[in-house]
Amino acid sequence: MxxxxxxxxxxxxxxxxxxxxxxxxxxxxxxxxxxxxxxxxxxxxxxxxxxxxxxxxxxxxxxxxxxxxxxxxxxxxxxxxxxxxxxxxxxxxxxxxxxxxxxxxxxxxxxxxxxxxxxxxxxxxxxxxxxxxxxxxxxxxxxxxxxxxxxxxxxxxxxxxxxxxxxxxxxRLNSDLYGFLEIMLATIVVTVAISLWLAKRVNRPVREMSAMARNIALSGDISEFVPVSRRDEIGELGLSFNQMIGRLREQERLRQEFIANASHELKTPTMAIGSVVDALQAGAKNDAVLLPQFLNSLERLVERQTSLLQDLLDISRLDGGLDADWKEDVGIEQVLADAIEQIRPQADKKKIELVNSVVSENSPGSNHVIPGNAIQLQRALVNILSNAVNYTPAEGSVIISSNYADEERMQITIRDTGLGIDSSDLPHIFERFYRADKARTRAAGGTGLGLAITREIIARHHGTIKVDSTLGKGSTFAVFLPTKLSTEPRTVSASGSTPTQPGSNMMVDSTRT
Ligand SMILES: Nc1ncnc2c1ncn2[C@@H]1O[C@H](COP(=O)(O)OP(=O)(O)O)[C@@H](O)[C@H]1O
Ligand SMILES: [Mg+2]
CATH class of the missing domain: 3.30.450.20 (PAS domain)
Structure with missing residues (x-):
């Protein structure tokens, strides 16, 4: 045994x-x-x-x-x-x-x-x-x-x-039998030799690769590629292995870049806070005119710092994939309505009109939902809406519409009459920390993370986001999200199912219960 x-x-x-x-x-x-x-x-x-x-x-x-x-x-x-x-x-x-x-x-x-x-x-x-x-x-x-x-x-x-x-x-037959046995023995010897040789040829690179993989797992060292000199399956494995290492390096580079950017972004307001505090201590605290001004700017700096930290937390949570429930049945109109309400004070301050035009006949039927996470979807929409409000001069308007792009896809469009985005910036605005016009957007309180977070959330819902913009005229963001037939009555919304407030200027699908 x-x-x-x-x-x-x-x-x-x-x-x-x-x-x-x-x-x-x-x-x-x-x-x-x-x-x-x-x-x-x-x-x-x-x-x-x-x-x-x-x-x-x-x-x-x-x-x-x-x-x-x-x-x-x-x-x-x-x-x-x-x-x-x-x-x-x-x-x-x-x-x-x-x-x-x-x-x-x-x-x-x-x-x-x-x-x-x-x-x-x-x-x-x-x-x-x-x-x-x-x-x-x-x-x-x-x-x-x-x-x-x-x-x-x-x-x-x-x-x-x-x-x-x-x-x-x-x-005579016996001697024939011995002849056959000899041939068999010889064949076996040759086979053993050949397969040992083959095994060595196959095993060595596989062992090398597995040792490297183990090393990467243990020490995280991705400084080396495996040598690939063959065209067979093992060569292919080596190539894939190297692609993986390349990918890991790229991720590592992005991570370091992210940390560098994040630290830089955090450092700037922190230093500003430091100098305001210095100035206060140097005497401004006794100046009846300067004191409220300084406190005011302290408050703004802290606010900015807080929202940056919030964005950083969001993005790292998204990277980690930590969020628990991504399998809710989300009723998108409610989420959109909540997002609009969230942005309304900001819009009112700038006298920007928010128009929500649901095209009724194409609007999502009450039986369709988006599988995912309502809070995250609302956050994604709020980011786009707040950009629209932020980068639109006072008294402009933001027009929101939702309808079906096709059988299985919702389309949500957010159009503003704002500053627009230069075509050279357009491809980059979804990158982390990217701001089209540094001075202007920082003054507007931007961190450059909003759209990166939005894109990530939408991707998590297997959706896509597109942007179209003309400098000086305005921008249009279009979000496409796959839907499915609801299996049960929808209750989920980001704010815990507040019904549409009466008196708001939204038109909501009347069939909704
Ligand atoms: N509706 C818009 N109109 C004009 N520019 C926009 C708009 N939305 C985004 N942008 C540009 O894209 C950049 C990236 O947006 P975002 O990721 O939200 O960062 P920020 O924190 O700067 O708002 C912004 O800095 C801004 O320059
Ligand atoms: Mg933003």
Whole structure:
């Protein structure tokens, strides 16, 4: 048992061992089968040959003694005996002649004259007129017997039986068998050699790669690529491995960049806070005019710091994928309505009109929902809306609409009449910390993280976001989100299902319950 277990372990410890054992099994079984088949064929063929030549001898002997058989006199029996002995000696076989009743007339061996052999199968057959061939084991050897009926005038007058030991033939067969075994052994040796060589060729790079992977797992060291010099599957594995390392490096680079940017962003307001505090301590705290001003700017700086920290937290939570429930059935109109309400004070301050135009006939049916997370979706929409309000001069407007882009996709469009985005900035605005116009947007309180967070959240919902903008005219953000049929009545919204407030200027799908 313990031994079998050891073999089992050894076998499944390495691919090479499995290959080797498989090859050996295949070779042994197939060569073994072929050898058995061939040996069997050779044997049958040899027996046939022997049989034919024995039959020829029997026929010839028959011709020689048929007259004497018919005579059955003392003289004739002596002649038969003589013919039998001569032939037996010449051929190295044993010959027995019996009369038509199966009694021995002559025997090249020690069989006494007159012994009744009619109970032996081949004699019996021959007496019935059939040429009988029998193989019979004796203590030392297999014998081949042929019993040949001698006939005269339609009657069987006697039977000639020639027996021959198969000793020689079997010795030859044995040597054939050894030949086959030798071939098998040689093949096995060659196979073992080849598969050991192959195993080494296959194993070395695989082992190298697995050692590297382990090293990466343990120490995080991704400074090296694996050498790839082959075009087979292992080469492919190496390439994939290197792609993975490349990807890891890129991620590492982004992470470091993110940390550097984040620290820089945090440092600026912190230093400003420091200098305001210095100024206060240096005497401004006693100045009735300066004090409220300084406190005011302190408050703004702290606010800015707080919102930056909030964004950083959001983004790192998104990166970590920590948020618990992303499988709610989200009713998007409610979420959109809540987002608009959240941004309304900001819009009112700038006298910016918020228009929510749900196109009723195409609007999402009450039976469609977005699988995901309501709080996150609201945050994504708030980010876009707050940009629209932030980057639109006073008394502009922001137009929001939602409808079906196609059967399975919601489209939410947020258009503003604001500053617009330069086409050279457009491809970058979703990057972390990217701000189109540094001075302007920082004054507006931007961190450059809002759209990055938004894009991440939308991607988590398997959606996409597109932007279209003309400098000086305004921008349009379009969000596409896949929907599904709701299985239960919707209740989820980011603020815990506040119904639409009466008096708000939103048009909401009236079928909603
Ligand atoms: N509606 C918009 N109109 C004009 N510019 C916009 C608008 N939305 C985003 N942007 C530009 O894209 C940049 C990135 O946006 P965002 O990621 O939200 O960062 P920020 O914190 O600066 O708002 C902004 O700094 C701004 O320059
Ligand atoms: Mg923003």
């Amino acid at each position: 313990g031994f079998l277990k050891k073999i089992y372990r050894w076998l499944f410890r390495s691919l090479a061992n499995q290959l080797l054992v498989t090859y050996l099994l295949v070779i042994t079984v197939s060569l073994g089968a072929v050898s058995l088949w061939a040996l069997n064929m050779i044997r049958t063929e040899s027996v046939n040959n022997l049989r034919n030549s024995l039959e020829v001898e029997a026929v010839n002997l028959g011709l020689e003694i048929d007259n004497d058989l018919a005579l059955d006199s003392k003289k004739s029996r002596a002649r038969i005996k003589d013919a039998v002995d001569r032939r037996a000696q010449r051929l190295g076989v044993s010959i027995t002649v019996v009369n038509d009743e199966g009694h021995v007339l002559a025997d090249s061996g020690k069989r006494p004259e007159g012994e009744n052999l009619s109970n032996q199968a081949e004699i019996n057959d021959a007496l019935a007129g059939i040429v009988a061939i029998y193989e019979r084991p004796t203590p030392n050897n297999n014998w081949l017997f042929i019993a040949y009926p001698v006939r005269a005038a339609g009657h069987t007058t006697g039977v000639i039986r020639i027996g021959m030991p198969l000793f020689d033939m079997e010795r």
